[in-house]
Structures are given as C-alpha cells and as structure tokens.
Amino acid sequence: MSTVIISSTQDSASTNIKKALLMKSGWEEQGLFLNQTYYKNTSFSDIYMVTINDKTIIHEGIENQIQKYLRIRPTEAIFISRHRSKTGAPSLTTHPIGNFGPALFGGKNNTVSPPMPHHMTALLRLINDNAKKAGLYHKVCFEVTHHGPYMSIPTLFAEVGSNEEEWEKQKPADIIAQSLICLFESNTKIKESAKDIPVLIGIGGGHYAPRFTDVALGKNVAFAHMIPSYHINDNNINFELLKNVIETSSPIHGVYLHRKALKKSQQTQFKTWCKELEIPVVSSKYFTDVS
Structure with a gap:
C-alpha cells in the first residue's frame, strides 16, 4: 500500500506545496525519477513524492511509470496543483478526476478515475x-x-487557486501541505472508520459543488464523484455513464441530488436510473452531524 504525491515543475503552486511538504515532514532522497529527485517520507510508511516535468493533467500512465522505473507499486495518488478560474478568486480545493464528456484536458472521453472519497x-x-x-x-x-x-488507482487533486498571484504565495501552499500531513497522521483512523461512513455520489449544482461541500463539512459522509448541472444540461450524462461512475466509486451507499439545482424532470430521471441500479437517493437528514 503506497501513496505517491505528484508535483510538477511547470506549476508554481505545486512547487510551493512540495517545498512546504519537504520542510514540514521528514523525507529521504531516493534517487531520480524522470530526471527529478524523488523522496520517501520518513515519518509515515509507504509515502513517496515524485516530480514530473509536464502538466499534471496530461501526464498519462504515471502510476505505471513509477512501478516500472522505481519498483514501487502505488495504490493511491495525490496530485498537488494550481487551480485556474476566470474570476481568479482565491481558493483551496480538492476533487476527484475524470471526464463526463470529451477529454479536453487530459484523461479519457466519458471516463472517470477511481476516487478517494474518505481521504478527500x-x-x-x-x-x-x-x-x-x-x-x-x-x-x-x-x-x-x-x-x-x-x-487506474484511487486519486485526488489538492489545489491552490485561482490566479498566478495566489500560486506564487507560500502561505496557501503551506495550508495544503499541512493538511496533507494531518491527513497522513489520520490515515489509520480514516481507514478504520470508513466502514461506518457512507459514500455518496453528488449530482447537480455548479463547478464548486457548494451543496456537497456544505454536507461534507457538516455531516458524517464521504463524497466520491460529483456530477455538475452543466454536464447534465448538455446531455452528457446517460445511464451507462452513471453506472460506470457508481461502479468506479464502489462501494457506494447512495446518490445525493442537489435538488434546487436540478429540474424536476432531471430529478425524476436520476431517481429512475438509481432505482434500476439499486442505489438509494438520500437526504442529508439521514446522516449524523460531524462532531
């Protein structure tokens, strides 16, 4: 069970997060990977950090490269990255990866990668x-x-956004790094409690998943993949894709609909599909509050 953190030399936010991780935790240099030094963490078992020389979102097959050249078989991947938006609003985000339509920014068409719901x-x-x-x-x-x-392995992105000014700052990068270290410290607890925490697919709403964020911060649930309204409105979501999303995220305990962001006809369609897939549509009132 090895976790690999992936940084990019083309990304200043990624570089700053990497710098903070190296300062805040113990690491040993292990050699070179793609002409960049890679590290093994000395505080936590089986955590490695590698650096690539191209953009993270288009570097396909890195888990296979790591296994081939480093003889390490990663079971989870965490990409540290910048986030870009038109507004440039300062943000700290995390998300799963995949495409609900054409693969315009890396990956495969209509295909999602396994998520890390409990850790994310x-x-x-x-x-x-x-x-x-x-x-x-x-x-x-x-x-x-x-x-x-x-x-091919469970993956998440942790990002600093959303413009060059924010990417260059060390403080937001420090927060991402410190949070990752806290995550590694909690790893055993997270895995032990996972059986008691329901995993949900989120459907509806905007790109920044406001409803799913609120539910995740307030309720004892974990979110896997989240499908925004813009892909639903563009007719990118069908039964087979929803089935694939659920299977990729297995085990799934329910689907959470952001009802205010969905038309009645869209809600009905998803409820019909979920019934056929034998996945319940759930409400936040079913779950206990985060203590």
Missing part, C-alpha cells in the same frame, strides 16, 4: 480547519469531477 472528504475538512486557524481569506471547497489524467 477528510482533506476538505482539514484544509477548512487549517485555513480558518491561519486566518486565510481563501474559499475552501470541493470541485466537481473534471480533467485528467486517467488513473
């Missing part, structure tokens, strides 16, 4: 707590599933 939801909460303690002004949220690369 725990990371969201840690980022939120650490950002508040540090007095950061950044919005902390999920993003819905989007972009590549396609990964």
Whole structure:
C-alpha cells in the first residue's frame, strides 16, 4: 500500500506545496525519477513524492511509470496543483478526476478515475480547519469531477487557486501541505472508520459543488464523484455513464441530488436510473452531524 504525491515543475503552486511538504515532514532522497529527485517520507510508511516535468493533467500512465522505473507499486495518488478560474478568486480545493464528456484536458472521453472519497472528504475538512486557524481569506471547497489524467488507482487533486498571484504565495501552499500531513497522521483512523461512513455520489449544482461541500463539512459522509448541472444540461450524462461512475466509486451507499439545482424532470430521471441500479437517493437528514 503506497501513496505517491505528484508535483510538477511547470506549476508554481505545486512547487510551493512540495517545498512546504519537504520542510514540514521528514523525507529521504531516493534517487531520480524522470530526471527529478524523488523522496520517501520518513515519518509515515509507504509515502513517496515524485516530480514530473509536464502538466499534471496530461501526464498519462504515471502510476505505471513509477512501478516500472522505481519498483514501487502505488495504490493511491495525490496530485498537488494550481487551480485556474476566470474570476481568479482565491481558493483551496480538492476533487476527484475524470471526464463526463470529451477529454479536453487530459484523461479519457466519458471516463472517470477511481476516487478517494474518505481521504478527500477528510482533506476538505482539514484544509477548512487549517485555513480558518491561519486566518486565510481563501474559499475552501470541493470541485466537481473534471480533467485528467486517467488513473487506474484511487486519486485526488489538492489545489491552490485561482490566479498566478495566489500560486506564487507560500502561505496557501503551506495550508495544503499541512493538511496533507494531518491527513497522513489520520490515515489509520480514516481507514478504520470508513466502514461506518457512507459514500455518496453528488449530482447537480455548479463547478464548486457548494451543496456537497456544505454536507461534507457538516455531516458524517464521504463524497466520491460529483456530477455538475452543466454536464447534465448538455446531455452528457446517460445511464451507462452513471453506472460506470457508481461502479468506479464502489462501494457506494447512495446518490445525493442537489435538488434546487436540478429540474424536476432531471430529478425524476436520476431517481429512475438509481432505482434500476439499486442505489438509494438520500437526504442529508439521514446522516449524523460531524462532531
């Protein structure tokens, strides 16, 4: 069971997060991977950090490269990255990866990668707590599933957004790094409690998944893939794709519909599909509050 953290030399936010990780935890240089030094963590077992020289979202097959050249078989991947948006609003985000349509930014058409629901939801909460303690002004949220690369192993992205000014700052990168270290410290607890925490697919709403973020911060649930309204409105979601999303995220305990963001006809369609797939449509009132 090895976790690999992946950084990119083409990404200043990624570089700053990597720098913070190296400062905040113990690492040993192991040699070179793609002409960049790679590291093994000395504080936590089986955690490695590698660096690539191209964009993270288009670097396909890195898990296979790591296994081939480093003789390490990664079972989970965490990409540390920048986030770009038109508004440039400061943000700290985490999300699963995949495409609900054409693969315009890496990955495969109409294909999602296995998510890390329990770790991703725990990371969201840690980022939120650490950002508040540090007095950061950044919005902390999920993003819905989007972009590549396609990964055969459970994967998440942790990002600093959303413009060059924010990417160059060390403080937001420090928060992502500190939150990842806290995540590794909690790894055993997260895995032990996973059987008691229901995993949900989120459907509906905008790119920054406001409803799913609120539910994840307030309720004892974990989110896997999240499908935004814009893909539904563009008719990119069909029964087979939903089935694939659920199977890729297995085990799934329910589908959470952001009802206010969906038309009645869309709600009806998803309820019909979920019934056929024998997956319940759930409400947040079914779940206990985060203590």
